[in-house]
Amino acid sequence: MNVGPAHYAVLSAVLFAIGLLGVTVHRNAVAALASLSVLFSAPVIAAVGFAESGNGSSPRLGDAVALFTLAALCAELIVGGAVAALLWRRAETADLDELDELDA
Amino acid sequence: MSAAVFYLLAVLIVLAAAASVLAPSTRLVLLAVMAGDVLVGILLIAAGAYVLGAIAMVAPALCLFIVAALLRRAGYAALLADIPGPATGWQLAAAVCAGLGVLLVWTVATRVDDVANSAPGPNLLTLLHYRTPVSVGVAVVLAVVAAGGGLMIARTGEDERVLDRLAEQRRLREQRSRLRREHRAAARALRGGGGGAAP
Numbered sequence: 001m002n003v004g005p006a007h008y009a010v011l012s013a014v015l016f017a018i019g020l021l022g023v024t025v026h027r028n029a030v031a032a033l034a035s036l037s038v039l040f041s042a043p044v045i046a047a048v049g050f051a052e053s054g055n056g057s058s059p060r061l062g063d064a065v066a067l068f069t070l071a072a073l074c075a076e077l078i079v080g081g082a083v084a085a086l087l088w089r090r091a092e093t094a095d096l097d098e099l100d101e102l103d104a
Numbered sequence: 105m106s107a108a109v110f111y112l113l114a115v116l117i118v119l120a121a122a123a124s125v126l127a128p129s130t131r132l133v134l135l136a137v138m139a140g141d142v143l144v145g146i147l148l149i150a151a152g153a154y155v156l157g158a159i160a161m162v163a164p165a166l167c168l169f170i171v172a173a174l175l176r177r178a179g180y181a182a183l184l185a186d187i188p189g190p191a192t193g194w195q196l197a198a199a200v201c202a203g204l205g206v207l208l209v210w211t212v213a214t215r216v217d218d219v220a221n222s223a224p225g226p227n228l229l230t231l232l233h234y235r236t237p238v239s240v241g242v243a244v245v246l247a248v249v250a251a252g253g254g255l256m257i258a259r260t261g262e263d264e265r266v267l268d269r270l271a272e273q274r275r276l277r278e279q280r281s282r283l284r285r286e287h288r289a290a291a292r293a294l295r296g297g298g299g300g301a302a303p
Contacts, residue, residue, distance in 0.1 A: 003110045008151075009212030011114045017205025018121040022133075024197035027187040030172065031130045034137040037164050038121045041144045044160060046212075052105075052151045063156050064236055066148075070160055071243040074167045075250030081171035082257035085180050089268060094183045097192050 008049020016042035029084040029094050033077065040073040105150045113147045129186045134172055138165040155229055 015038060022035025044066040051062025084094070091099055120140035127133045145161020175183050191197070232240045 003105050003107050006213055007110060007114075010209050011117065013205060013208030013212055014118055015121055016208060017201050018118070018125060020204065021198060021201040022121075022125040024201065025125060025190045025194045026133070027189065027191045028130050028133075028183075028185070030175065030183055031133040033171075034134050034168060035124055037137050037168060038124055038140055040164070041117075041140065041160075044156075045144060045147065048148050048151050048153045048156060051153070061231070063153050064231055064239060066153070066156055067159065067232070068239070068243055070156075070163055071246050073164050075246055077164065077167040077171055078250045078254035079257065081175060082254035084183055085175060085178070086257055088180055088183050090271065094185060095187050 005049050005052075008052075009046055012042040012046035012049070015039075015045065027095050027097055029087065029096055029099075030081070032096060033080040033084060036076060036080065037073060040069060040076070044069050105152075109150055110147075113143060113150065117143045117147065128188070130184050134168060138168060141165040141168075 019035055019037075019039030019042060022038055023032050026032040026035055047062040047066040047069065049062075051066075087099060088094060093099065117140055120136050120143055123136035124133050124140060127136055141164045142161050145157045145159075147157075148160050149157030151157075172184060175181070
């Protein structure tokens, strides 16, 4: 049995849902940030799956899209970590449930 | 890629993702996410995207590790402390995520097979070098700006120390006024109780 784009797409959809669940369920800011990494993996897998199974006459643009997604993920992790540190300095809590005021 | 390899990697990736949601401690969440990132990289390599797979295997896990290590060493270890229990309203979040997941799976399972199966095109390095050099530059600039922005946001310069001092003074003021209020209330309650008991 061949692995087609639908296989990658289904895996990507499942990962996206699990990543979204992780972001919304975690109370720790760093854990929620880490779950964003799972969420970002979903489009990477989909793009590479489509590129692998795509029309051979066109370049693997999916790989380029996936590379951008990875760059955005790394940027998000770095800036997110810095924002988490900033929130900690202001509110002295890592609990996202307690961060309910913008002027903490 | 053979179907067996794909299914094995897919199951492992989904298990790692599920572990990142269900893990009881922040450290285990980070470990599960890093393991998932490495597995995604292996999947990409198995799919023929060698350069991208190598990047996906190393870059996100490394970034996450560096962020966690920096937070731990720079006096933010409490940020990595465990907070037991899910967030408020997790049932609604879980229902929405499950609905979205089912919708996505149904959509892609019924629509994606229209894409033709054939030989892959030029590899990523050729594509980036000859066709999208500007995009590579933009990606590099994004990464550099993110690193610079992160350092700027989390820096501890003199102005930040002044702000921290002001915030600490405000916290102490609020604590003192709260204590005063509590003492007054306690004294009033005592007087009221004492007055009632006195002849």
